[in-house]
Amino acid sequence: MITKINSCGLQGIDGYIISVETGVSGGFPAWEIVGLPDASVRESKERIRSALYNAGFVVPGKKIVINLAPADVKKEGAYLDLPIAVGLLTASEQVFCGDLGGCAFMGELSLDGKVRRINGVLPMVIKAYQSGIKSVFVPVENAKEAAVVSGVNVYGVGTLSELVDHLSGRKLINSTKIDINEVFGKAAKYSCDFSEVKGQENVKRAMEVAAAGGHNVLLIGPPGSGKTMLARRLPTILPDLTFDEALEATKIYSIAGKMPGGLPMIMTRPFRNPHHTVSAVGLSGGGANPKPGEISLSHNGVLFLDELPEFRKDALEVLRQPLEDGTVTITRVQGSCSYPCNVMLVASMNPCPCGYYGDRKHDCTCTPKKIASYLGKISGPLLDRIDLHIEVPAVDYEDLESNTKPESSADIKKRVDKARKIQNERYKGQRIHSNSMLTPALMDEYCRLSSAANEMLKTAFNRMGMSGRAYNRIVKVARTIADLDESENIEQQHIAEAIQYRSLDRKFWA
Ligand SMILES: Nc1ncnc2c1ncn2[C@@H]1O[C@H](COP(=O)(O)OP(=O)(O)OP(=O)(O)O)[C@@H](O)[C@H]1O
């Protein structure tokens, strides 16, 4: 007999349907899996044999052929254990059940028949739903994550025996349901707040501008000035995740196997701060079985590179293209896949090896050569992709001991939300949604400078010997400052503030 069981695989952040065809026929006992299985799929034979035995079934002593269609895509991972086991049980007529055409199965089996959690359930279930499948059977630990997809019945399976009982109608598994509106309706919770940062009003204002326009930020300052502290609080003033953004972020965490326990969805803006020893692959994604890297795990959130010059040069260089495009493409022999990475990059660094170059209170002990080589670790093109360069001076004693409570994240966020709303309306129908994404063509359309603003920018351009790219960045940031000001045109004061955020590269890198 031949049976067909549906399952799902992963390509990039999307799922695709796999049909597991099982043929059991008379002849010399043998077991063959075809359709480009990788080693982990071929090894499934041993797991399935043992799991079947422990559930009271056998692998029949006949000729068994399992075909994984489409046959031209490489299948990797152990999630095909469950559909192969179901295929075997039905094709060898050990289990009788109704038509399974409207069902899909995914899960890894352990030797004793337990069903283990797998990665990437969410995109797989989304694909199953889009393909008209009505019921999905997933590992019980993945059931909540799968239940985010409404419109499909989700059954969390604990063991192979449980599944057989359900399919043959002996004992049904309860379907898993979650009220997504209730889960998603809760306000995002963060464990830190801008009200804990004393003084540093200029820096906080710059962070607000960055958040309002989605601009990348570089924080430079002496040790202990609060750079790490400020960066960690950036997500608290970013707009709430929309449902679609949350779904995209959840897909990526699901594929990477990094879903936080107990939560069906990623509900707060991701904040990732990889250690500076991270490899290029760790940062941008890839590997033999491709996985999203840190930049994709920060999708729709913040990628924080603390102590920027300590990162490996090759790792930083691979970030350049993804930062510009918003996607990482990984090319391998078996084909390529891409992961989205629409991130706000926040980087922090000291201005020199001792940390005090340019500081008001301490003398720097580094030689000019040492300083130059330290700053030289950050390449010009990378620096150019960062719109705001902010100097974080050491905090004043008066600010630290002051009793006045600084403004809270919630209050700053209100202004950010307003500026973002203006941008959303302005860019309706365009492919961008924030000022940081403006292309030169769109800048001509949306960034009108008053004549005084124009004059000021012209003078600065000639005096400071700016590059074309620096010019674009200043106009974009000025657009955001004007939006915070609810001003349609870009005025002189907006340009003046934007130029300030660009002058550090002259101070340190000139
Ligand atoms: N403005 C501030 N208000 C309140 N506390 C502050 C402020 N700035 C610094 N601190 C305190 O100093 C600590 C160190 O700050 P942080 O780690 O952010 O410094 P940093 O600039 O990242 O230093 P490094 O260059 O050494 O990494 C903070 O955890 C916080 O307790």
Ligand SMILES: [Mg+2]
């Ligand atoms: Mg730090």
